[in-house]
Amino acid sequence: xxxxxxxxNYFRRQRRYASFREAQNKGLKELSAVxxxxxxxxxxxxxRLHSPEMGPDPNGAPDCIALDxxxxxxxxxxxxxxxxxxxxxxxxxxxxxxxxxxxxRPEGVITxxxxxxxxxxxxxxxxxxxxxxxxxxxxxxxxIDHDTYSRVLRARLFGPYNKVSRAYFLFSxxxxxxxxxxxxxxxCEPGTGQA
Numbered sequence: 001x002x003x004x005x006x007x008x009n010y011f012r013r014q015r016r017y018a019s020f021r022e023a024q025n026k027g028l029k030e031l032s033a034v035x036x037x038x039x040x041x042x043x044x045x046x047x048r049l050h051s052p053e054m055g056p057d058p059n060g061a062p063d064c065i066a067l068d069x070x071x072x073x074x075x076x077x078x079x080x081x082x083x084x085x086x087x088x089x090x091x092x093x094x095x096x097x098x099x100x101x102x103x104x105r106p107e108g109v110i111t112x113x114x115x116x117x118x119x120x121x122x123x124x125x126x127x128x129x130x131x132x133x134x135x136x137x138x139x140x141x142x143x144i145d146h147d148t149y150s151r152v153l154r155a156r157l158f159g160p161y162n163k164v165s166r167a168y169f170l171f172s173x174x175x176x177x178x179x180x181x182x183x184x185x186x187x188c189e190p191g192t193g194q195a
Contacts, residue, residue: 027054030063030078033138036180037170038066043179049074056127061120065127072131077120077164081112081139104143106152113137113169113185114158121161134166138180146171150183159188 034052041048049066055075056065062075082102120135153169167185174181 027058027063029080030054033078033080033136033170034064034066034076036138036173037136037168037182040170040179040182043177052076061123061125062127062130062133065130068131070131073129075125075128075130075133076136077123077133078136078138079116079120081109081116081137081144081169082141102141102143104141106149109144109149109152110156113153113167117158117161117164117167117185117187121164123163125163132165133163134168135164136168136170138170140172142172144171146174146181150181153183153185157186157188161187 031052031054038049038052048068052064052066054064055062061077063078064076066074066076068074116137117135120133125133149169149171158167165187167187168182169185170180170182172180
């Protein structure tokens with residue numbers, strides 16, 4: 001009986017908005033995003049990462065660790081891009097007519113991505129050394145579509161950052177592809193302002 005009540009409570013707490021990668025805890029959600037990225041890389045013949053696992057400290061950076069093609073450890077920080085206002089507004093929606101959506105615009109997405117990258121760049125990373133630090137930004141926002149925003153994000157040069165040297169933006173799964181497409185974000189070299 002306790003298991004049934006636990007399941008009921010879990011589904012009551014389940015986020016209703018942009019919830020594709022929702023999981024029982026933050027670590028599983030982050031690992032799910034990294035696995036989706038690695039699968040997308042594999043499908044696009046960009047097998048640069050494999051064997052993802054949760055990071056050494058559940059309360060610190062990095063969120064996950066993976067291995068590169070030379071079996072070196074890569075630190076991965078993960079962050080979801082989602083409108084918290086839309087999440088809250090939709091928790092009590094009882095029908096699709098009550099649903100609210102964030103109206104993301106390109107400059108708002110660019111600003112949010114840069115903010116996330118700066119926050120991740122400022123963290124202390126435990127358990128190294130790492131060959132590099134990468135950030136995985138994932139979204140399930142209905143108004144951030146792959147066709148439009150892959151062009152917007154590819155056109156932008158982010159940074160420079162001191163620690164983060166790679167970053168990926170992972171979109172919602174695309175049924176016609178069978179996986180979640182991603183974009184490798186272009187980052188400035190530290191101290192140069194150039195990619």
